[in-house]
Amino acid sequence: MEAAAPTRVLIVDDEEHQRAGLASMVAAWGFSAETAADGQEALEKLGTFPADVLLTDLMMPRMDGFELLRRLAAQGGGPPAIVVTAFGNIETAIATIHDLGAFWFLEKPIQPRALRVLLERAASQHKLAEETERLQRQLSYQGVLGDLVGRTAVMQQVFSLIRQVAPSKAAVLVTGESGTGKELVARAVHGLSPRRDGPFVAINCAAMPETLMESELFGHEKGAFTGALERRAGCFELAQNGTLLLDEIGEMPAATQAKLLRVLEDSRVRRLGGKTETVVDVRVIASTNKVLDEALKKGEIREDLYYRLNVFHIPLPPLRERMEDLPALVDVLLRDLNKKHGTKVTDLAAEALGQLERHRWPGNVRELRNALERAVILAGQGTIALDHLPSNLVRPAPRAVETEDASSVRLRVGATIDQAERVLILRTLQHTNNNKTRAAEILGISLKTLHNKLKEYGAAEAET
Numbered sequence: 001m002e003a004a005a006p007t008r009v010l011i012v013d014d015e016e017h018q019r020a021g022l023a024s025m026v027a028a029w030g031f032s033a034e035t036a037a038d039g040q041e042a043l044e045k046l047g048t049f050p051a052d053v054l055l056t057d058l059m060m061p062r063m064d065g066f067e068l069l070r071r072l073a074a075q076g077g078g079p080p081a082i083v084v085t086a087f088g089n090i091e092t093a094i095a096t097i098h099d100l101g102a103f104w105f106l107e108k109p110i111q112p113r114a115l116r117v118l119l120e121r122a123a124s125q126h127k128l129a130e131e132t133e134r135l136q137r138q139l140s141y142q143g144v145l146g147d148l149v150g151r152t153a154v155m156q157q158v159f160s161l162i163r164q165v166a167p168s169k170a171a172v173l174v175t176g177e178s179g180t181g182k183e184l185v186a187r188a189v190h191g192l193s194p195r196r197d198g199p200f201v202a203i204n205c206a207a208m209p210e211t212l213m214e215s216e217l218f219g220h221e222k223g224a225f226t227g228a229l230e231r232r233a234g235c236f237e238l239a240q241n242g243t244l245l246l247d248e249i250g251e252m253p254a255a256t257q258a259k260l261l262r263v264l265e266d267s268r269v270r271r272l273g274g275k276t277e278t279v280v281d282v283r284v285i286a287s288t289n290k291v292l293d294e295a296l297k298k299g300e301i302r303e304d305l306y307y308r309l310n311v312f313h314i315p316l317p318p319l320r321e322r323m324e325d326l327p328a329l330v331d332v333l334l335r336d337l338n339k340k341h342g343t344k345v346t347d348l349a350a351e352a353l354g355q356l357e358r359h360r361w362p363g364n365v366r367e368l369r370n371a372l373e374r375a376v377i378l379a380g381q382g383t384i385a386l387d388h389l390p391s392n393l394v395r396p397a398p399r400a401v402e403t404e405d406a407s408s409v410r411l412r413v414g415a416t417i418d419q420a421e422r423v424l425i426l427r428t429l430q431h432t433n434n435n436k437t438r439a440a441e442i443l444g445i446s447l448k449t450l451h452n453k454l455k456e457y458g459a460a461e462a463e464t
Contacts, residue, residue, distance in 0.1 A: 006032040007123040010051035012042045012068065013084070014060040022055065022110070029116055039063030043071060046078065053103075053122045054081040055115075069102060073194070073281075074169065080122035082106060082115075129196075147184045149332050152322040158185070158314060165312045166192035171264070173309045174287040176316030179366030182287040183245060185314055190243040195283055198242030203235050206251040213256050215272055218263070224273025236269045239282045249286040249309065250300045257302045264308050284309070319361040319368065320458065324451065326357055326368075327434070333369050337376045344381040350433045352386045354426065357434075358458050359393050425453055 009031045013019040016037075023033040034049045036042040040063040042056065054072075058065035065083060072078030080103035103122045106115060150156070165172055166189050174182045183202060190200045208216055215225075219234030235244055246252070252260070263269055264284060268277040286309045288295065295301045319326070330353070334345055348356070352375075361367055375388040386394060425443065432438040440450045 006030055007053065007119070008032045008034070008049060008051045009053045009055060009119060010034050010036060010042060010045060010049060010079075012036045012039065012054065012056035012060070012065070014038055014057065018057075022115075025112060025115075026055075026119070029119075031119065039065060039068030039071070042068055051079045052126045053119055054079050055084065055119070056081060057084045059086070080126050082118050082122060084108060084110065148181060148188055149329050150322060150325045151328060152324050154317045154322055155325060158316060161312075161314045162188050163192060165189060165314070167194065168312075169283055170311040171283075171309050172285040172312045172314060173306075174285065174314045174316065175292060176287075176289065177318050177364055178289045179364030180316040180318060181365055182289075182316060183247060185316065186243065186245040186285040186287065189285060190283070193243070193283065195242050199239050200243050200245070201235050201239040202245040202247055204247045206248040210253045210256075213253060214259065217256070217260065218269050218271055219274075220272035221274045224271070228273070231271070234269065234271065236263060236280045236282055237278060239280075241281055243283045243285060246284065246286040248288055249305075250288040250290040250295050254299070254302065257305050261302065261305045261308055264305075319364045323357055323455070323458070327353070329365065329368060330356070330372065333372050334376065337369075337373050341373075341377060343376050343379070345376045345379050345384060346382060348375075348384045349386060350430050352384050352389055353434050354429060355386065355389060355393050357454065360458060422453075422457060425450065426457075 007030075009026050011019045011022045011026070011033060012035070013022070014037055019035045019037070023035050026033045034045055034051070036045045038060045039056075042054070043063075045051075056065045056068060063071075069078075069081055072081075083102045083105040084107075085105055086108050103125070104118055106118065148155070148159070150158070162185060172186070172189060174185045176182055186202070187200060190196060203216055205213070215228075215232070215234065217234050217236060219232050219237055220228050222228060222231050246260075249257075263280075267280055267282075269280050270277045288301070290300060292301070292306070292310075296303055296306060319329075330348060334347070337343065338345055356368070356371075363370070371390050371393060372384075374390055375384045378388045379385070425439070428439045428442050429436070432442070436450055437447055440447045443450070
């Protein structure tokens with residue numbers, strides 16, 4: 001079994017004897033040590049020495065520790081940083097931990113025992129974060145990313161976009177019909193980002209009265225308006241060093257959109273009734289169920305705000321365009337609902353699953369979850385039958401043929417070839433317990449042809 005690589009520590013200090021002594025001590029503990037004389041050299045070293053932990057002084061020429069940490073944060077975050085500070089600068093060190101995301105601080109002169117404990121803890125945190133990210137990537141290739149599920153090509157593209165944008169600080173615009181999972185995308189971006197340990201705050205612009213919108217976003221001072229009995233922080237301040245989701249941004253009033261644009265450009269928030277501004281470091285993700293071109297033409301979204309938010313666009317497909325994901329979605333939702341209600345439902349009967357696959361799902365995954373939640377409560381355990389589904393999902397099967405037994409069909413006089421083909425396909429799927437690959441083999445058609453036929457049947461039912 002291959003031995004684990006030693007933990008890599010980059011020591012940054014402008015005093016040569018200090019960094020040499022620290023490097024020698026760290027190496028004696030079994031770590032791999034590299035040194036840099038200032039922040040600029042540290043950035044260069046990190047290009048070839050992927051450190052697990054950064055040990056840095058704050059006061060240095062050319063580029064100090066503050067700027068080094070700021071640069072790393074702007075690049076998507078670096079390794080956990082332990083800040084070394086002189087006596088009397090504890091408040092500065094604590095502020096650095098809070099504002100720049102440092103792991104911890106040590107006061108000079110450094111106590112070896114304390115340093116070793118902190119190095120081990122920081123390295124452990126770094127490796128855990130890397131392992132979490134690796135597992136998330138692996139799961140996404142298997143059809144799961146965070147709470148999102150999908151093995152179809154269109155969902156794998158969504159997963160790829162999430163993985164690409166997550167490490168950056170770019171604003172993200174998520175679009176899609178209601179119920180497609182836009183908030184789940186935002187949470188996945190947050191969970192894979194360097195801000196994962198910070199807060200995730202979501203505000204639904206469609207559910208917020210216009211009179212309260214600015215207070216919710218920017219906060220207010222006591223007495224700023226009637227009913228403002230105390231000072232209150234807004235969503236931007238609550239999301240400091242984290243992520244803020246502006247859900248259904250197209251429902252935000254135009255005047256508030258203008259004020260939001262200024263905050264996004266300046267990274268400064270002034271509470272209602274306040275005289276000072278607060279600097280905020282927040283990753284903003286916006287979502288909307290509106291068609292963007294139409295929303296811009298109607299003035300529902302300001303053009304300048306749209307361009308500020310639409311740095312990185314992630315479009316979500318409706319459920320009807322990825323019906324091959326439905327069985328996997330059903331499995332995941334059943335597990336969640338069993339946990340929620342204490343039930344023991346295992347699966348769906350073939351005819352029940354067939355009805356789900358023929359439905360058009362105007363409410364998308366949210367509608368699917370609601371339908372399954374009702375069915376889980378009614379079934380309680382075992383298999384969900386057809387009569388457990390909501391009545392609007394249950395449609396009578398076509399009467400082009402009559403069944404004689406479980407393995408045969410009989411044509412009715414007057415049935416068309418299209419009708420016979422349709423029922424033969426659906427009957428074969430029922431016979432194979434919805435195994436499409438096996439059904440295609442029995443019917444002597446390709447799997448792609450089978451999927452195309454099922455999509456045609458779904459579209460035809462939606463038009464009736």
